Amino acid sequence: MKIPGLSFESKERAIVAGILKEYSIVHESVLDFQKLTRASSSRDQAAVAGLVQKVLDSEQASADFRRSLSTEIAEGAFFGGVREDMLDLLGRLHDVADCAKGAARFIGSDAALDGFALALIASDSATEFFADVVGTVEALGSLLEAFELGRKEMMGRIPKVEEMERAADASKDEVTRALFAQAERPDPVTVIQMRDFLFTTDGMADRAQDASDVVLILVAKGYG
Amino acid sequence: MADTLIVSGLALSFVFGWNNSSFLIGNMRGSGVLSLKGAVAATVVGMLLGVLAEGPKMLKSLDGSLALSVPSSGLLLTLVLSAALMLALTVAKLPASLSSAMVGAFLGVALGVGASVRLPQVELVVSFWFVAPVLAGVVAYLLHKGMSRVVPRLSIVASDTFNRLGVVAGSLLVAYSLGANNLGLITGTSAAGEGGAGLALLSAAMTGVALLGVVALGKGNVAGTMGDKMLSLSPQGVLAVFSASALLVWVGTQLAVPMSISQCVLGGMIGAAVSQRTAVINARLAYETIGTWVVVPAVAFLVGYALAVA
Numbered sequence: 001m002k003i004p005g006l007s008f009e010s011k012e013r014a015i016v017a018g019i020l021k022e023y024s025i026v027h028e029s030v031l032d033f034q035k036l037t038r039a040s041s042s043r044d045q046a047a048v049a050g051l052v053q054k055v056l057d058s059e060q061a062s063a064d065f066r067r068s069l070s071t072e073i074a075e076g077a078f079f080g081g082v083r084e085d086m087l088d089l090l091g092r093l094h095d096v097a098d099c100a101k102g103a104a105r106f107i108g109s110d111a112a113l114d115g116f117a118l119a120l121i122a123s124d125s126a127t128e129f130f131a132d133v134v135g136t137v138e139a140l141g142s143l144l145e146a147f148e149l150g151r152k153e154m155m156g157r158i159p160k161v162e163e164m165e166r167a168a169d170a171s172k173d174e175v176t177r178a179l180f181a182q183a184e185r186p187d188p189v190t191v192i193q194m195r196d197f198l199f200t201t202d203g204m205a206d207r208a209q210d211a212s213d214v215v216l217i218l219v220a221k222g223y224g
Numbered sequence: 225m226a227d228t229l230i231v232s233g234l235a236l237s238f239v240f241g242w243n244n245s246s247f248l249i250g251n252m253r254g255s256g257v258l259s260l261k262g263a264v265a266a267t268v269v270g271m272l273l274g275v276l277a278e279g280p281k282m283l284k285s286l287d288g289s290l291a292l293s294v295p296s297s298g299l300l301l302t303l304v305l306s307a308a309l310m311l312a313l314t315v316a317k318l319p320a321s322l323s324s325a326m327v328g329a330f331l332g333v334a335l336g337v338g339a340s341v342r343l344p345q346v347e348l349v350v351s352f353w354f355v356a357p358v359l360a361g362v363v364a365y366l367l368h369k370g371m372s373r374v375v376p377r378l379s380i381v382a383s384d385t386f387n388r389l390g391v392v393a394g395s396l397l398v399a400y401s402l403g404a405n406n407l408g409l410i411t412g413t414s415a416a417g418e419g420g421a422g423l424a425l426l427s428a429a430m431t432g433v434a435l436l437g438v439v440a441l442g443k444g445n446v447a448g449t450m451g452d453k454m455l456s457l458s459p460q461g462v463l464a465v466f467s468a469s470a471l472l473v474w475v476g477t478q479l480a481v482p483m484s485i486s487q488c489v490l491g492g493m494i495g496a497a498v499s500q501r502t503a504v505i506n507a508r509l510a511y512e513t514i515g516t517w518v519v520v521p522a523v524a525f526l527v528g529y530a531l532a533v534a
Contacts, residue, residue: 012381079387079459080256151376151383221458222383223376 011077016147018069019089023144025065026093029058029100030137030204037130040107041122052108059101066094085218092211096137099203106197116186117194125174129201132168136205139164140212151223154215161212168205172198229296230426232303233414237430239310240322240406241437247485248402248438251462252395257388264439266392270399271407271434275427278477279408283423285480286413290327290349291334291341298333298532299413305329305528309520318516322406323482324353326413328521329528336532352481353517356472357491363468364461364492368499371460387459394466398485401473405483407431457493461500465492487517 032054039047073086106112112121120126143157179194241248248271252263286302287294294302306326313320327349334341375383411427457465469488476483490513 012384016381076256078256078384079391080254082384083256147380150378154380218380222380222387223458 011072015069015073015077015086018065018072019086019093019147020144022062022065022069022090022093023141025058025062026097026100027137027141029055029062029097030134032058033100033104033201033204034130034134036104036107037121037126040112040118041127043118048108052104055100055104059097062094062097066090079222082218082221085214085221089211089214089218092207092214095207095210096204099200099207102200103197103204106193106200109193111190111193112197114186114190116182117190120175120179120194123175123178125171125178129168129171129175129198132164132171133201133205136161136164136168136208140208143212143215151219154219158212158216158219161209165205165209168202172202226296229300229303229414230429232300232307233410233426233430234433236303236307236310236322236410237407237434238437239307239314240410241434242441243310243314243320243322243437244402244406244485245438245441247398247466247489248395251391251466255388255391255459257391260439263395264435266396267399267438268431268435270396271403271431272428274400274403274405275407275411275431276424278404278474279411279427280423281477281480282405282408282482283412283415285409285482286326286330289342289345289480290330291339294330294334294339295337298330298337298339301333301528301531302326302330303410303413305333305524305531309524309527313516313520318512320520321484321486321517323409323484324517324521325524326409327482328524330413332525332528332530333532336529348479349481352476352479353484353487356476356483357487360465360468360472360488360491361495361498363471364464364495365499367464367467368461368496371464372499375460387463390459390463394463394470397470398466398473401470401477401483402485403431405473405477406485407434408477409482457496458500461493461496464496464499465489468492468495484517486513490514 032051036048036051036055039051070087070090073083073090077083078086107121111117139157139161143154143161146153146157175198176195179191179198248267249260249263252258252266253260258266287299303326306322306329309325309329310320310322331341331346375386378386407427407430411423411430414430415423415426466489469485469492472488473483473485490510
């Protein structure tokens with residue numbers, strides 16, 4: 001049976017599956033970024049170059065997939081209002097990959113070859129920070145998987161994203177303090193670039209939390 | 225006279241469609257669930273089924289029930305006065321009740337022409353108008369409570385599907401009940417003894433003209449007053465309100481009582497709001513709406529009486 005303008009579950013299911021696919025692309029870019037920080041710490045320049053390219057490719061794949069999925073959503077699916085939130089969610093997911101690209105570009109640049117920068121990226125506090133960022137994005141992934149499980153499960157997973165984002169913030173603050181607490185001050189341009197790098201990296205966790213806020217709105221609208 | 229009655233009935237149907245556009249297609253369009261074509265198609269199906277299957281139960285709701293032997297000129301005056309009143313209220317973007325305008329005008333005209341008014345039936349109609357919104361509130365409350373237990377267990381896609389199908393189902397129920405009760409009332413008052421295929425054809429014509437009012441002029445301003453400005457409800461709340469209101473209008477149809485969907489919707493909204501807890505009610509607007517329910521039949525009665533006597 002087909003009623004003009006009314007789609008039943010198949011289209012919506014395909015879109016939710018698409019959002020999970022978009023997440024998997026974004027997740028891959030974030031994991032590659034984490035590998036990139038390790039390769040940078042071990043000064044493996046060949047691996048660094050390869051991983052930077054992988055992060056850039058993932059971001060491009062995320063942008064392309066987001067565009068096609070957005071078109072599909074805009075053509076008519078979901079309840080009014082929910083449709084816009086789905087588009088918003090896709091945008092936030094892509095923003096995570098965009099931040100991964102920005103941060104990867106720094107590691108791939110000459111500025112990251114500075115001894116001070118290399119040491120900071122390899123530090124324990126930075127390693128913890130990168131892990132917290134990945135943890136936040138993975139908490140978002142777990143939340144998106146709960147789309148199948150109902151309101152209670154989704155509401156239960158939203159705080160985890162926030163908790164991980166706060167942990168990422170705290171560890172970023174620690175790395176930032178280390179950045180400014182060096183006895184021998186590095187080149188100011190390097191300090192500024194490193195600071196931007198840390199904030200861009202933290203942007204992955206922030207955008208993941210933004211995405212979880214959109215999910216909260218979806219829950220409120222969809223379940224009443 | 226028969227032709228004039230039909231033309232007046234068609235004019236009233238047009239204003240009725242215009243005034244009720246938000247109840248009929250507003251939700252389906254506003255929620256983006258159906259295209260305009262789809263929403264109109266669903267409304268056609270609902271209204272036609274209603275007016276053809278149960279509209280005949282309203283044939284004698286005015287003449288033959290509330291009063292006996294009102295002349296055709298009295299019925300014509302009832303239709304014209306109701307159409308004028310509905311038109312004025314619709315232009316003023318106020319939620320008007322077709323049934324209360326028609327009943328008020330008819331009783332005024334009936335008294336004016338010296339027809340025999342049946343007080344027990346008048347009492348039944350008026351008391352049902354007071355009871356129906358309360359019952360709609362109770363039914364909407366129970367329905368919303370039930371839905372709020374089931375829907376949270378669904379996946380996000382399933383809950384979205386439930387909401388979308390709920391909008392269509394709720395609108396179909398409203399279209400059916402309005403077709404049976406209100407269009408049945410207009411058709412019955414205009415029919416002048418028409419029956420069989422002629423009556424079915426007239427019912428279909430009334431439905432067509434009402435839809436013309438819905439599509440050509442209805443932009444949701446009137447019933448939008450009820451839905452958008454008075455209260456914010458979740459999609460499940462809207463489904464509960466629409467289902468409860470349609471049920472009460474249907475019960476009214478079984479008793480041949482002309483019903484106002486807006487009265488039931490207001491009662492239902494309050495019931496769903498109590499269940500939802502977080503809803504915000506615009507009390508001033510609610511009082512204004514209740515005020516029009518009293519003022520409209522009273523004005524229709526007085527003007528109808530004055531015109532009939534004159």
